[in-house]
Amino acid sequence: AGRFQIALVIVLLLILGVFCAFGLREVNLDHFKGFIPSGGMKIVFATVGLIFVSFGGLTKVASIAEEVKNPGRNVPLGMISAYVVVCGLYIVAVFVTVGVLAADTLSGCMTPISLAAESIMGTPGLIILSVAAMIAFVTTANAGIMSASRSPLAMSVDKLLPPGVGRISNRRKTPTVSILLTSAFMVLVILFLNLEGLAKTASTMMILLFMSVNLSVIVMRESKIHSYRPVFRSPLYPWMQIAAIVIYSFLIFELCRILQVYMLFLPFLIMLFLHFRYFQQFHTVVYRDSMLLPTFQVYKLFWMLATMLTR
Structure with missing residues (x-):
């Protein structure tokens, strides 16, 4: 590929x-x-x-x-x-x-x-x-x-999804189950949304993703993760990330507030809730050697605000 x-x-x-x-x-x-x-x-x-x-x-x-x-x-x-x-x-x-x-x-x-x-x-x-x-x-x-398809794979490794989702093909060395699930989800979205709704939904989710990335930089920097030693460091930290979050929020508000976006966003909110509810069950290296538990509360507030904007 x-x-x-x-x-x-x-x-x-x-x-x-x-x-x-x-x-x-x-x-x-x-x-x-x-x-x-x-x-x-x-x-x-x-x-x-x-x-x-x-x-x-x-x-x-x-x-x-x-x-x-x-x-x-x-x-x-x-x-x-x-x-x-x-x-x-x-x-x-x-x-x-x-x-x-x-x-x-x-x-x-x-x-x-x-x-x-x-x-x-x-x-x-x-x-x-x-x-x-x-x-x-x-x-x-x-x-x-x-x-x-790598996102369900990573979630399977972190025990957020069943182990079968992260199964790697012995022949092609690719996450076959994860690829099939991702492809099926894409097909369903295309079938049930018109062109404008699809574009708005995809753009809104992409903006939310970019907001999440910028927020992640702040959270990981301020959480003092012992194993987090990035080779590349973002310039103008944290002002660049804060400005990006504000601008992306404005773009979502200007874009639209449609039901399809909320319905597609709902599964992510459910998974995030389960993540916090059963946090103690996860045993990845990042969780063990960091102080992320208090700072992950920021994510809760972020997703609540994002949901309100897309209603």
């Missing part, structure tokens, strides 16, 4: 690079006049929250850190590099698309980049970018299943 993912990403980057290179020569700057005709910045922030799921891949490498060589160096390097490359491509690709297509053409268009490619390079451009879109879907699904 790793080599397959690398090959597809390289092809995708090459296609997007060609699209941006050819498209920059065709940009019409008049298309950027009156860029926000109505709604003001409220519309901008709501849109940011809606498309936040696009940045979900930045945290996927952390889920497979145990399978990475020299993770203390390579995981932060990979995440920072991915962020820079993805942001750069997003900015240039959107700039080209808006600069090539008029506002009335963009309005209601479900395939704006492919349409812009057709305007720039004709039918071959349309075909190539359509293929790139399919590659993007495949890489997203492949990376998503690969990383998401």
